[in-house]
Amino acid sequence: MKNHLFLAFSMLLIYSCSEDVEVSQSSTTDAPAKSTSLDRDPFESNYKPLESERTLIKSVNLYDGLGNEYSNFDVLFDDGIILEIGKDIVDNNATIIDARGKWLTPGLIDIHSHMGVYPAPSVRTSSDGNEATSPNTAEVWAEHSVWSQDPQFSLALKGGVTAFHVLPGSANLFGGRGATFKNIPRNIIHDMKFPGAPHSLKMACGENPKRVYGNRGSAPSTRMGNMAGYRNAWISAVDYQKRQNEYIKKSDEAKELVDPPRRNLELDTLAGVLEGEILVQNHCYRADEMANMIELSKEFNYKITAFHHAVEAYKIADLLADEGICGALWADWWGFKHEAYDMVPANIAIVDQARGGQGCAIVHSDDEVGIQHLNQEAAKALSAGLRAGYEITKARAMRWITSNPAKAAGILDQTGTIEIGKDADLVIWNKNPFSVYALTEYVFVDGAKAFVRGEKELQPVTDFDLGIINPSDERASL
Amino acid sequence: MKKLSFLIVLLSINVSANSILIKSGQINDGLGNSFIGDILIVDEKIVEVGKFLNSPSAKIIEAKGKPVTPGLISPISNIGVVEINALDVTNDDSPDFFGPGFSVFNAFNPHSTLIPWNRSNGVTSSISTPGYSSQIFKGMGSFYLLDGDIDITGNADVAMYARLGAIGGSRAETIQIMESMFELALNKDELELEELLGTTFASSMDMQLQDIQALSRVVNREIPLVLEVNRAIDILQALRLKNDYDLELVLMSVEEAPLVLDQILASGVSVIIDPMDNIPDSFDELASNIKLGGILSNAGIKVMFSTQRSHNYHLMRQGAGNAVAHGMTYQAGISGMTSIVADVFNIQDRGSIKDGYFADIVIWSEDPLEPSAYPTTVIINGSEISLETRASRLTERYTDKRDIPSSYKH
Numbered sequence: 105m106k107n108h109l110f111l112a113f114s115m116l117l118i119y120s121c122s123e124d125v126e127v128s129q130s131s132t133t134d135a136p137a138k139s140t141s142l143d144r145d146p147f148e149s150n151y152k153p154l155e156s157e158r159t160l161i162k163s164v165n166l167y168d169g170l171g172n173e174y175s176n177f178d179v180l181f182d183d184g185i186i187l188e189i190g191k192d193i194v195d196n197n198a199t200i201i202d203a204r205g206k207w208l209t210p211g212l213i214d215i216h217s218h219m220g221v222y223p224a225p226s227v228r229t230s231s232d233g234n235e236a237t238s239p240n241t242a243e244v245w246a247e248h249s250v251w252s253q254d255p256q257f258s259l260a261l262k263g264g265v266t267a268f269h270v271l272p273g274s275a276n277l278f279g280g281r282g283a284t285f286k287n288i289p290r291n292i293i294h295d296m297k298f299p300g301a302p303h304s305l306k307m308a309c310g311e312n313p314k315r316v317y318g319n320r321g322s323a324p325s326t327r328m329g330n331m332a333g334y335r336n337a338w339i340s341a342v343d344y345q346k347r348q349n350e351y352i353k354k355s356d357e358a359k360e361l362v363d364p365p366r367r368n369l370e371l372d373t374l375a376g377v378l379e380g381e382i383l384v385q386n387h388c389y390r391a392d393e394m395a396n397m398i399e400l401s402k403e404f405n406y407k408i409t410a411f412h413h414a415v416e417a418y419k420i421a422d423l424l425a426d427e428g429i430c431g432a433l434w435a436d437w438w439g440f441k442h443e444a445y446d447m448v449p450a451n452i453a454i455v456d457q458a459r460g461g462q463g464c465a466i467v468h469s470d471d472e473v474g475i476q477h478l479n480q481e482a483a484k485a486l487s488a489g490l491r492a493g494y495e496i497t498k499a500r501a502m503r504w505i506t507s508n509p510a511k512a513a514g515i516l517d518q519t520g521t522i523e524i525g526k527d528a529d530l531v532i533w534n535k536n537p538f539s540v541y542a543l544t545e546y547v548f549v550d551g552a553k554a555f556v557r558g559e560k561e562l563q564p565v566t567d568f569d570l571g572i573i574n575p576s577d578e579r580a581s582l
Numbered sequence: 583m584k585k586l587s588f589l590i591v592l593l594s595i596n597v598s599a600n601s602i603l604i605k606s607g608q609i610n611d612g613l614g615n616s617f618i619g620d621i622l623i624v625d626e627k628i629v630e631v632g633k634f635l636n637s638p639s640a641k642i643i644e645a646k647g648k649p650v651t652p653g654l655i656s657p658i659s660n661i662g663v664v665e666i667n668a669l670d671v672t673n674d675d676s677p678d679f680f681g682p683g684f685s686v687f688n689a690f691n692p693h694s695t696l697i698p699w700n701r702s703n704g705v706t707s708s709i710s711t712p713g714y715s716s717q718i719f720k721g722m723g724s725f726y727l728l729d730g731d732i733d734i735t736g737n738a739d740v741a742m743y744a745r746l747g748a749i750g751g752s753r754a755e756t757i758q759i760m761e762s763m764f765e766l767a768l769n770k771d772e773l774e775l776e777e778l779l780g781t782t783f784a785s786s787m788d789m790q791l792q793d794i795q796a797l798s799r800v801v802n803r804e805i806p807l808v809l810e811v812n813r814a815i816d817i818l819q820a821l822r823l824k825n826d827y828d829l830e831l832v833l834m835s836v837e838e839a840p841l842v843l844d845q846i847l848a849s850g851v852s853v854i855i856d857p858m859d860n861i862p863d864s865f866d867e868l869a870s871n872i873k874l875g876g877i878l879s880n881a882g883i884k885v886m887f888s889t890q891r892s893h894n895y896h897l898m899r900q901g902a903g904n905a906v907a908h909g910m911t912y913q914a915g916i917s918g919m920t921s922i923v924a925d926v927f928n929i930q931d932r933g934s935i936k937d938g939y940f941a942d943i944v945i946w947s948e949d950p951l952e953p954s955a956y957p958t959t960v961i962i963n964g965s966e967i968s969l970e971t972r973a974s975r976l977t978e979r980y981t982d983k984r985d986i987p988s989s990y991k992h
Contacts, residue, residue, distance in 0.1 A: 224861045224862045224863055225862055225863055225864050225865055225867070226863050226864065227864070227865075255862060256861065259860060259861070311668070418976075418977075418980050419980055419988070421980075436894055436897075437891065437893075437894075438893055438894075439665070439666055439667065439695075439696070439892060439893035440666070440667045440668060440891065440892060440893070441666060441667065441668035441669065442666050442668065442669050445666060446976055447973060448973045448974075448976050448977045448980070449973060449977075450977050450981075454977075454980065454981065471890075472861050473858050473859060473860070473861060473890055474890075476858075476860075477858070477900075477904070480900060480904075480953045481953075483952070483953045483954045484900075484953045484954060486954065487953070487954035487955075487956065491956065492977050492981055493981065538954065539952060540900060540903030540904060540906075540907055540951055540952050540953055541903070541906065541907045542907075543907060572868055573841075573868050573869055579862065579868055579869070580860070580862075580868075580869055580870060580871045
């Protein structure tokens, strides 16, 4: 069914070109122009990797992000792509990095970041993460708020983060679209967008929406009000999707555009979820509410990709595993609000180990400091899991900050593991990354040195950092 | 009523006439020393630290070379005065009426879930402080032992808390107000309190008797002033206030301290920092840097640690670990969570593993600065404390695979 719709949609894009002759004539390229009334992917990625060189990392200890650990391995990459992984690789054309005794991991990925939309300094003039003016703002896109000069990007890069997903805040039932970025700070945000990464829809349960709107005397003011708000919106979305698909079908048959329905940005997003093109990232703490959200997704036939924060995920870990929903979680945050009161430090491990290890656990940050230390957060979660009696290797725990968030962001085909053919998004650590004393030495994004410790020219400095304390200096050396 | 509690005290002394011998620990004594040794505890106190100690009647705990440290002391926490931040009916850390005279002391709840949680993670005592306040002086914090006993052990009003910087209004006026309040407090003995309270300044600031009394303790060096400040030039202003009013000053946050390192060192003040906060959160913190802890400590400044967020005050270990990873010495990391806090806040006979000190001691699974480390034994006032927490109970319940409702698993 989905495939059919997708085909119809693609064909329609081609027909639409003929409708836009006048527009496309003004274009200097021969590429077919898309009708703006149907282009569901405007503002697309214009990312280009930094220049890189053919590189061979020698004799390194390696976590591959799939759950395996190897000692004394070599990894060869060129043109941004991993070419070879194994022992005793010889390549006469590659620059060699001797990494004996060091550790190599995939670039870390944060599935829950507000970098750029809540940049530093944290001041009202650039606090652009929550469009808290209506409980449903599915029409807003986080990427349109991102400040490209946020100094937090470089700090996260230094912490080994090569890709991150930026979400709107949780004030609303539907907060808007999230987007994924490669962590190469650039001064135009579309030059950072992860090529081919799907959008997400941020939804939020519980205290935040009911507090924000309840305090204004408007709906929702209760958890049942939250649920009614979601259901009403999905009813409209189903109707919109039906009209869009009828239009596509009619146009398909007539081989021209027939009565295009009026577009609605909010419903575009929700219909994108129903079509499976946009992934649902759902802020939700309590187990009973997550169960309600799962029922809701079945009522309207959409998929929840991940529950975020989910302090009570351990109470329904088997259900999450059965439904194929990831838990994007903190190692130990609790108590800041009532729905975060039942924290257990083994939450991540319990979600991971559900149904004999079928669970999908993610360490997320939601925090500009936490994102710099995802490896330490994973170390805490692993330690708690071992104390709770699970047998979990460090190699498996590495999945929580690499392949599992890549999967939840819809970019696992490109990154998140060390495998032949994947993007060479890699980190060399001076010590085992589960230690507090481990520091990144090299961070590669698409095979290019995006950060090298101790080499100032290989460390990004934002416009913000430049000359702000002392005209002849940078803000703070990494 | 008095008689009854007196009886209980007598009984408990008899019952707790116990001794514990910790054998072969990698002892980090909090004073900068690290050695393999034994610790003999009798009743509440450490009576001997050394090698090959023996005590036939003592309970033996084999540390087997694992790290042993003094119980950690959180220099700034909400323990016992805030249960859930976003639920105001569980918050007792903010005054509605008093300014500097606000004392959290009587609010401490020994049954708060934060107590078992933090002590099972190695924090055996803490200073609980006033929280948010629109005022410059937030009030006074108190010291508490985290034994959870309804018969609370603690010291009331051990420090005054204030802030200077980007908090709305002009920081120039903030300094003027601080100076005026200090002047008022300095006049306490010459003028009648009623007369002081009647001044235009005191009445327009809504100052109360308690506010002036508390400030007079500050200007008389009875308690330290913990001043949260970040911008380099504000740090210098704070040091000037210290000189002008002869204050016992502790600086907190100080993210731009490296720019005025020599002046801080010369002033002899100690600092409380969050070593992991390298974010320029405000225009006061532009020089924010993860190397802050090492820079300050290696210059000879005494460094203590705050944490990123509420509730998990044991995470100062992770902060100290990151500070060490970025240049601080290991022993400075340990001392900053133990003996230095005791020294700065005049907490008598705690914070070090030393003959005659109270036995607040933690044995760790591994290097306590590693985030994966956890206590295997926690001793407070000579008594071994249960490591059970609400979180451990919930974990047991939800890892119990019996096919019955969770409500029946207990």
